[in-house]
Amino acid sequence: TRCAEFEFCDDGGSVGCEGACAADCSRFDDICGDSITECGEACDDGNTTDEGNGCNTTCESNAVCGDDSVQSLFEACDDGFTDACGSCNTDCTGAGSGSTCGDGSTCSETETCDDGFTDACGACNDDCSGPGSAPVCGDGILCASTEACDDGYNDACGTCNADCTASGGGSTCGDNEVCQEFEACDDGNVLSCDGCNAECVRLDNVCGDAIAECAEQCDDGEVGNLSHPNFGGCETDLFRGIHCELGPPAQCEGTITFNDDIVRDRVCERLGQEAGCTVVGDYSMGS
Numbered sequence: 001t002r003c004a005e006f007e008f009c010d011d012g013g014s015v016g017c018e019g020a021c022a023a024d025c026s027r028f029d030d031i032c033g034d035s036i037t038e039c040g041e042a043c044d045d046g047n048t049t050d051e052g053n054g055c056n057t058t059c060e061s062n063a064v065c066g067d068d069s070v071q072s073l074f075e076a077c078d079d080g081f082t083d084a085c086g087s088c089n090t091d092c093t094g095a096g097s098g099s100t101c102g103d104g105s106t107c108s109e110t111e112t113c114d115d116g117f118t119d120a121c122g123a124c125n126d127d128c129s130g131p132g133s134a135p136v137c138g139d140g141i142l143c144a145s146t147e148a149c150d151d152g153y154n155d156a157c158g159t160c161n162a163d164c165t166a167s168g169g170g171s172t173c174g175d176n177e178v179c180q181e182f183e184a185c186d187d188g189n190v191l192s193c194d195g196c197n198a199e200c201v202r203l204d205n206v207c208g209d210a211i212a213e214c215a216e217q218c219d220d221g222e223v224g225n226l227s228h229p230n231f232g233g234c235e236t237d238l239f240r241g242i243h244c245e246l247g248p249p250a251q252c253e254g255t256i257t258f259n260d261d262i263v264r265d266r267v268c269e270r271l272g273q274e275a276g277c278t279v280v281g282d283y284s285m286g287s
Contacts, residue, residue: 009025032058033059041059043059052069054073054075065090065091066078066082076088076093077092081109085107086107087109096109099111099128102118113131115145119142121135121141122144135164137150137164138152138154138164139152147165155168155180157179158170158180158181173190174188184196184203192214
């Protein structure tokens, strides 16, 4: 029985949400749109219209985390995704952790892919925005996602093997195989003065390399820098009629000279020697 002085209603029960009247008889319960969320209501925004805040016309929640629409009664944010790495977390209750390219986990909001590396040559590029370029073994660029090493060569004898999957076998001077990383040449032996030196680090007996060795009497490193076809022969008699030596003057092996000795002096100066021969004859030749 309703007591008009103290009760708004009385449905004869004693527990709320079992009838039409609240437990204290002060009001009707379970009324959608009264701004009081109670009994079977998920929400009550004070109306029975769907305003896009997550509460529908029957006071039920229609909020969907990940739909890129913030339903304010239930969500703090919504970035359109349900991963934890974006600007919003997985249940739309707070900020996400942020993405890290190269961690092997694709963050849908900010990444197209993530292969676990930050190089550009793998399945994913270096900023996780798209596919990477194909790795090239031997280009000297280590593609961490597909290569164990890359020494810049495609032979098996360097620090890396031929397919960049493991360490190389190392080079051996004199095996007649040029290991590009360590050898400039390899003629099948460890002898000098036969084309390749004993360490396989350079060609030897090369006129014009500024190294006087083997059959050379001199080497000024400037083969062919004058027009005369015999210049630069890496012998002390570089020019017929021109002779350079450190010892006593000797007679030149020829009869051609230059009246002003200019060319002869230039040749000898480059060799670090002085003109030291007696010129026979007095012929002129165009410079």
